[in-house]
Amino acid sequence: MLATREAIADTARDVIDEIFRLLAPYQVGGQGLSPQTVISKGLTVDSLTIMDVIMELEDRFDVTIPMNVAADIVTIDQLADAVVSQRARA
Numbered sequence: 001m002l003a004t005r006e007a008i009a010d011t012a013r014d015v016i017d018e019i020f021r022l023l024a025p026y027q028v029g030g031q032g033l034s035p036q037t038v039i040s041k042g043l044t045v046d047s048l049t050i051m052d053v054i055m056e057l058e059d060r061f062d063v064t065i066p067m068n069v070a071a072d073i074v075t076i077d078q079l080a081d082a083v084v085s086q087r088a089r090a
Contacts (some may be wrong), residue, residue, distance in 0.1 A: 011061075011087055015080045018060055022053045023076070037078035054079070063087050 018024050026043040027033060037043065054070055057063075057079070058079060062087035073079050 008084060008088060010082060012084050015061065015083045015087075016076070018057065019053070019076050019080055022056055033052070033076060035075065035080065037076045037077060038074055039079065040074070057083050061087055063090060 015019045015033065022041070023033060023037075023043055023045070026049065028044055031042065033042075034038065039045060045053075051070075056063055058060055058065060061083050063083055065082050070084050073082060
């Protein structure tokens with residue numbers, strides 16, 4: 001069980017790192033990214049860019065994020081949680 005929790009924690013760190021990498025070009029005025037960053041307000045992205053990021057994450061981590069889940073994602077942390085939870089189900 002401990003190994004599973006460690007694997008999930010490692011995956012969560014990898015996911016956050018990847019999200020930060022993908023969203024770094026869209027930072028506003030040098031503000032840093034944090035897990036609490038609101039994607040649609042804290043960054044210069046549109047809905048198409050957000051969907052591109054989600055698709056890249058799906059490819060990178062071999063998951064599928066359902067549209068009803070994607071529609072409820074507001075923060076970077078929520079996006080990471082969606083990827084990690086889908087990964088844990090696989």
